[in-house]
Amino acid sequence: MNPYRRSWFVRxxxxxxxxxxxxxxLVLMLYSLNASRANVLFAxxxxxxxxxxxxxxxxxxxxxxxxxWFCELAKNREVGNAAKNTLIIAVTATVISTVIxxxxxxxxxxxxxxxxxxAQLSLxxxxxxxxxxxxxxxxxxxxxxxxxxxxxxHLRGDSQLSLGLFTVILSHIxxxxxxxxLVVMARLQGFDKSYEEAAMDLxxxxxxxxxxxxxxxxxxxxxxxxxxxxxxxxxxxxxxxFTNGPGSTTLPIYVYGLLRRIxxxxxxxxxxxxxxxxxxxxxxxxxxxxxxx
Amino acid sequence: xxxRLRENxxxxxxxxxxxxxxxxxxxxxxxxxxxxxxxxxxxxPDGQVIYDFTLDNYRxxxxxxTDCASGAAFCFNDLYLQILWxxxxxxxxxxxxxxxxxxxxxxxIARAQPRRRNTLLFLxxxxxxxxxxxxxxxxxxxxxxxxxxxxxxxxxxxxxxxxLSGALNPLLASMHLPLVATTFTPLEIxxxxxxxxxxxxxxxxxxMILPIFTSLExxxxxxxxxxxxLGANAFRTFLRVTLPLSMPGVVAGTILVFIPVMGTFVxxxxxxxxxxxxxxxxxxxQFLDARDPTFGSAASLILMVLTLxxxxxxxxxxxxxxxxxxx
Amino acid sequence: MSEFAVEMRDVVKEFQTPEGGHIxxxxxxxxxxxxxxxxxxxxxxxxxxxxxxxxxxxxEWPTQGEILIxxxxxxxxxxxxxxxxxxxxxYALFQHMTVAQNVAFGLEMEKAxxxxxxxxxxxxxxxxxxxxxxxxxxxQLSGGQQQRVALARxxxxxxxxxxxxxxxxxxxxxxxKEMQLELKALQQKVGITFIYVTHDQEEALTMSDRIAxxxxxxxxxxxxxxxxxxxxxxxxxxxxxxESNFFAGVVKSVDHEFASVYVPILNSEIRGMALDGIVAGxxxxxxxxxxxxxASEQAALNENSFQGRITKSVYIGxxxxxxxxxNGTILKVWEQNKISTLEPGAYHLPGSEVxxxxxxxxxxxxxxx
Numbered sequence: 001m002n003p004y005r006r007s008w009f010v011r012x013x014x015x016x017x018x019x020x021x022x023x024x025x026l027v028l029m030l031y032s033l034n035a036s037r038a039n040v041l042f043a044x045x046x047x048x049x050x051x052x053x054x055x056x057x058x059x060x061x062x063x064x065x066x067x068x069w070f071c072e073l074a075k076n077r078e079v080g081n082a083a084k085n086t087l088i089i090a091v092t093a094t095v096i097s098t099v100i101x102x103x104x105x106x107x108x109x110x111x112x113x114x115x116x117x118x119a120q121l122s123l124x125x126x127x128x129x130x131x132x133x134x135x136x137x138x139x140x141x142x143x144x145x146x147x148x149x150x151x152x153x154h155l156r157g158d159s160q161l162s163l164g165l166f167t168v169i170l171s172h173i174x175x176x177x178x179x180x181x182l183v184v185m186a187r188l189q190g191f192d193k194s195y196e197e198a199a200m201d202l203x204x205x206x207x208x209x210x211x212x213x214x215x216x217x218x219x220x221x222x223x224x225x226x227x228x229x230x231x232x233x234x235x236x237x238x239x240x241x242f243t244n245g246p247g248s249t250t251l252p253i254y255v256y257g258l259l260r261r262i263x264x265x266x267x268x269x270x271x272x273x274x275x276x277x278x279x280x281x282x283x284x285x286x287x288x289x290x291x292x293x
Numbered sequence: 294x295x296x297r298l299r300e301n302x303x304x305x306x307x308x309x310x311x312x313x314x315x316x317x318x319x320x321x322x323x324x325x326x327x328x329x330x331x332x333x334x335x336x337x338p339d340g341q342v343i344y345d346f347t348l349d350n351y352r353x354x355x356x357x358x359t360d361c362a363s364g365a366a367f368c369f370n371d372l373y374l375q376i377l378w379x380x381x382x383x384x385x386x387x388x389x390x391x392x393x394x395x396x397x398x399x400x401x402i403a404r405a406q407p408r409r410r411n412t413l414l415f416l417x418x419x420x421x422x423x424x425x426x427x428x429x430x431x432x433x434x435x436x437x438x439x440x441x442x443x444x445x446x447x448x449x450x451x452x453x454x455x456x457l458s459g460a461l462n463p464l465l466a467s468m469h470l471p472l473v474a475t476t477f478t479p480l481e482i483x484x485x486x487x488x489x490x491x492x493x494x495x496x497x498x499x500x501m502i503l504p505i506f507t508s509l510e511x512x513x514x515x516x517x518x519x520x521x522x523l524g525a526n527a528f529r530t531f532l533r534v535t536l537p538l539s540m541p542g543v544v545a546g547t548i549l550v551f552i553p554v555m556g557t558f559v560x561x562x563x564x565x566x567x568x569x570x571x572x573x574x575x576x577x578x579q580f581l582d583a584r585d586p587t588f589g590s591a592a593s594l595i596l597m598v599l600t601l602x603x604x605x606x607x608x609x610x611x612x613x614x615x616x617x618x619x620x
Numbered sequence: 621m622s623e624f625a626v627e628m629r630d631v632v633k634e635f636q637t638p639e640g641g642h643i644x645x646x647x648x649x650x651x652x653x654x655x656x657x658x659x660x661x662x663x664x665x666x667x668x669x670x671x672x673x674x675x676x677x678x679x680e681w682p683t684q685g686e687i688l689i690x691x692x693x694x695x696x697x698x699x700x701x702x703x704x705x706x707x708x709x710x711y712a713l714f715q716h717m718t719v720a721q722n723v724a725f726g727l728e729m730e731k732a733x734x735x736x737x738x739x740x741x742x743x744x745x746x747x748x749x750x751x752x753x754x755x756x757x758x759x760q761l762s763g764g765q766q767q768r769v770a771l772a773r774x775x776x777x778x779x780x781x782x783x784x785x786x787x788x789x790x791x792x793x794x795x796x797k798e799m800q801l802e803l804k805a806l807q808q809k810v811g812i813t814f815i816y817v818t819h820d821q822e823e824a825l826t827m828s829d830r831i832a833x834x835x836x837x838x839x840x841x842x843x844x845x846x847x848x849x850x851x852x853x854x855x856x857x858x859x860x861x862x863e864s865n866f867f868a869g870v871v872k873s874v875d876h877e878f879a880s881v882y883v884p885i886l887n888s889e890i891r892g893m894a895l896d897g898i899v900a901g902x903x904x905x906x907x908x909x910x911x912x913x914x915a916s917e918q919a920a921l922n923e924n925s926f927q928g929r930i931t932k933s934v935y936i937g938x939x940x941x942x943x944x945x946x947n948g949t950i951l952k953v954w955e956q957n958k959i960s961t962l963e964p965g966a967y968h969l970p971g972s973e974v975x976x977x978x979x980x981x982x983x984x985x986x987x988x989x
Contacts, residue, residue, distance in 0.1 A: 007527065013397035020394070021420050021498065024431030027441050031434055040439050104313035111306025119310050122317040128548070128604060130556020132573050133597045137324025140331055140586060144342065174320035177313055197679050198712035200699040202777065203729030206299070212725075216716045235424055237559060242580070255426045259563060263433075271427040278422045282415065300696060 101180025187221025340584030508542030892983030
C-alpha cells in the first residue's frame with residue numbers, strides 16, 4: 001500500500017471543496033423556509049399556522065406554516081406547465097436520440113462507408129463548440145425558414161410557423177445524439193462478434209440476432225446513453241433559450257425568468273423540490289442497479 | 294432487395310447512420326453555414342436580415358473605424374476586442390482555478406476504497422443533476438452584501454476587528470504599513486468579475502473532477518510502490534509519476550470547462566450585473582434586444598473560431614485526453 | 621458418384637492488408653469430406669484453416685471457387701440458412717441466457733414446439749453429461765462445462781455437418797485429453813460429419829479419420845493419420861507432423877519405388893523410398909524419423925549405415941532421446957528402453973561410439989517444399 005496515499009493536505013482540500021460544492025445547495029434549501037418575502041436576509045421560519053398574515057415583508061402566519069412557499073409553489077400554474085413541458089421534451093428527445101444514436105454507433109463501429117469520416121467529424125462538432133453557437137445557428141435557421149415559409153404560404157396569425165415545443169424537441173435531439181453515440185460506441189468496443197455469429201449459425205437472421213443477442217449485450221451502454229441524454233435535455237438552458245417560444249417554456253427557462261423579476265423564496269422552494277426529486281431518483285436508480293448486480 | 298442489402302455491407306452502414314446525419318446536417322451544419330452567410334449580411338430597420346455580402350459586421354468587431362475622435366485617418370474602438378479578451382481571460386482563469394480545486398478531490402477519491410469511491414463520486418455528481426440556473430441563483434444569496442458570506446464573515450470579524458486593530462495598528466503605523474480596519478465593512482462581491490469567476494468555477498468543477506479521477510484511477514498502485522522502491526519521496530512521486538499519467542484527464546477536463554465558459558452568458562448575466570459583458574452576452578443581446586442578427590452571427594462565428602483555435606493549439610501541445618464523456 | 625458431405629472446389633479467399641495490398645488467406649483449396657467422417661484441418665496459425673471453416677459456415681464468402689454441402693452450392697447463402705452448426709473457439713455462449721436457453725436457442729429458431737424443445741434440450745444435455753445444469757448461467761460453469769454446452773447447443777439441431785474451431789484450446793492438458801476421447805466417441809455415436817480445426821498435431825492424429833495439413837492457404841496433403849505420418853508427401857508435412865531428420869541431396873538413380881540419393885554432408889549414398897515422379901538429378905530431401913533409426917554398439921555394415929559419436933542423451937523414461945554426431949552432422953535417434961536395468965551403459969552414454977542404420981523402407985525421399 002502506498003504510504004503517501006492521502007496526505008493531510010489532500011484531505012483538508014477535499015473537505016473544503018466538498019463544502020464549496022454543497023454550501024450553496026444547503027443555503028438554497030434553507031432559504032425556502034424564509035419568512036421574509038424579500039428574501040434578502042434570512043428572517044427565520046414561519047411558526048404560526050393559520051390564514052396568511054404579513055408584517056411588511058415578513059410573513060408571520062400561513063396555512064402551511066413554515067412550508068408556506070411550497071404551498072405557493074403548488075398553486076403556481078406556470079411552474080406546473082413548465083415542468084410538464086420539460087418532461088415531455090426530455091422524454092421525447094431521449095427516446096428518439098437514443099434510438100438514432102445507437103444506430104449511428106453501430107454504423108460507425110462496425111461498418112465502413114464513403115462518408116464515414118464526415119459523419120464522425122460532424123458528431124464531434126457539438127461537443128467542441130460552445131452551446132451558444134449551436135443555439136444561435138438553430139435560431140437563425142428556424143427564423144429564416146419560418147419567415148420564408150410563412151411568406152410563401154401566406155400564413156397569418158395562429159397558423160404561422162413559429163418557435164415552440166417542436167423546435168425545442170428537434171434541437172434537443174440534435175445535441176443529444178452525439179453523446180448517446182459516443183457512449184454506445186465506447187461500449188461496443190471489444191464487442192465479441194462471435195456471439196452474433198453463433199446466433200446466426202443457429203438459425204437466427206440478422207434482425208432476430210440483433211433483438212435477442214446484440215441488444216441485450218449492449219443494453220447497459222444504451223441505457224447509459226439514454227440517461228445521459230435525459231440529463232442533458234432536462235438541464236439544458238442555452239439551446240432551449242434560443243429555440244423556445246411561448247407555450248414551450250421549460251423549468252430552467254422559467255427559473256431564469258423569475259430571477260430577473262422578483263425573487264421570492266418560492267424560487268427556493270422550487271429549487272428544493274427539484275433537488276429532492278433528483279436525489280430520490282438517483283437513490284432509486286442506485287437501488288435498482290444494486291439489485292440487478 | 295433484402296438480399297442485395299445483405300451483401301452490401303457499406304450500404305448497411307450508411308443506412309444505419311442516415312437518421313443521425315439528417316439531424317447533424319440539418320440542425321448543425323446547415324445552421325452554421327447559414328450563420329456564416331448571415332454574418333455577411335445587413336440588417337433592415339425591423340431587425341430582419343438582408344442577404345448581402347459585406348464585411349461590416351466583422352469590421353465592427355475589430356473596432357476598426359474611420360470615424361476617429363482624434364481626427365486620425367483610422368483608429369480602433371476596442372469595445373468588442375475588450376469583450377473578447379474578457380471572455381478569454383475568464384475562461385483561462387476559471388479553468389486554472391477549477392484544475393487547482395478539482396485535482397485534490399479527484400486524487401482523494403481515486404485513492405479511496407472502492408465502496409466509498411462510488412459514494413464519493415455520487416456526491417460529486419449530485420450537484421450536477423440539480424439545474425444550473427438554480428445553482429447560480431444560490432450564489433446570489435451567498436455573495437450579496439447582506440448575503441450568507443458577509444453574514445458569516447461579519448459575525449466573526451465584528452468582534453475581532455476592534456481588538457485586532459487596537460493591538461496592531463500602532464505598530465503598523467510606526468512602520469508605515471497599511472492599517473487594519475477598525476470595523477467590518479461588508480465585502481462587495483456580487484456583481485463583480487470575482488463573482489462571475491466563482492460562479493463559473495462552481496458550475497464546472499464536477500466536469501473536471503470526473504475526468505481527472507478517471508485517469509488517476511487507472512494508475513496501477515504498483516507504480517507508486519515502484520517509485521518508492523527506487524527512492525522517490527511523496528512529492529517527487531507525484532511530480533514524476535502521478536501528474537504526467539493524469540494529464541489525459543486534465544486535458545479532457547479542460548476541454549469540458551474551457552469551451553462552455555467561453556460561450557457562457559447566464560452566469561455573467563446573473564452574477565456579473567448589467568455592465569459585465571462577455572461574448573455570450575453580446576451575442577444574446579444582438580439577437581434579443583438589439584435585434585441585429587447579422588452582427589450577432591458574426592460575433593458567434595468569431596467565438597467559435599476563437600474557441601477552436603485555442604482548443605487546437607492546446608490539444609496539439611497536451612494531447613486529446615481519452616475520457617471525454619464519463620459514461 | 622456419391623455426394624460428399626462438404627466439398628470445396630478451388631476456393632480462394634482474398635483479404636485486404638492494412639498496407640493496401642491483398643493476401644490470399646485461402647489459396648485454391650479443394651477438399652472432399654465424406655459423410656460421417658471426422659475430418660481435421662491441421663496447420664499453424666495463418667494457414668487458412670479457420671478461414672476455410674468460416675466459409676463453410678457462411679461467415680465469409682469465397683472470393684473465387686465454390687463450397688458445396690451435400691451437393692448444393694452455398695454461394696452467398698447466409699449462415700442461418702445452412703445445414704451446418706459451429707462450435708466456437710470462445711464458446712460464444714449467450715451470457716444473459718441459462719444453459720437450457722442457450723441450447724434451446726437454435727430450436728426456437730426452427731420454430732419447434734415447446735415440449736419438443738424441452739425434450740431435445742434435455743436429451744442433448746444428457747449426451748454431453750451436463751444433466752441438471754440447465755438453470756445455470758454460463759459464467760457459473762467451468763471451462764470444460766462451457767465447452768460442452770457449446771457442443772450441446774450445436775448438436776441439438778442435428779446438423780448435416782458440425783464445424784469445430786479449436787474447441788479444446790482453452791482447456792488444461794488433462795481435460796483436453798479427456799475431451800478428445802469424448803468428442804471422438806460422440807462423433808461415432810451420432811454419426812454426424814465433424815470438421816475439426818486445430819494446430820495440435822497430436823490432437824488431429826488421435827481423433828481424425830482423415831487430416832488435411834494446411835500451410836499458407838494451401839492444402840499440402842490429405843490422408844489418414846497413418847498416411848500423413850508414415851508417408852508425408854513433402855518436407856513441410858514431414859516436419860510439421862512429428863519429428864524428423866532431414867538431409868539435402870541429389871538423386872543418383874531411381875529403381876521402382878526406391879531411389880538412391882547422394883548426401884554431401886554424410887559423403888555417402890542413401891537409399892530410400894521415393895515419391896512418385898522423382899527423377900535422377902533432382903534436388904531432394906532425405907527424411908527419416910528418429911524412432912526409425914536403429915542404433916547399435918556393434919558395427920553394422922549394411923547400406924545406409926554410419927558410425928558416429930553420442931554427444932547427448934536425454935532419458936525420458938519410456939525412451940531415450942539420443943543426439944549422434946556423424947562427422948559434424950547431427951542425427952536425432954529415439955530408442956525405446958526395452959530392458960529394465962539400472963546399468964547406465966544401457967542408456968547410451970554421451971561420448972560412446974554407436975552405429976546407426978537407416979533402413980531404406982523407413983527412409984523417405986521427399987521434395988523440398
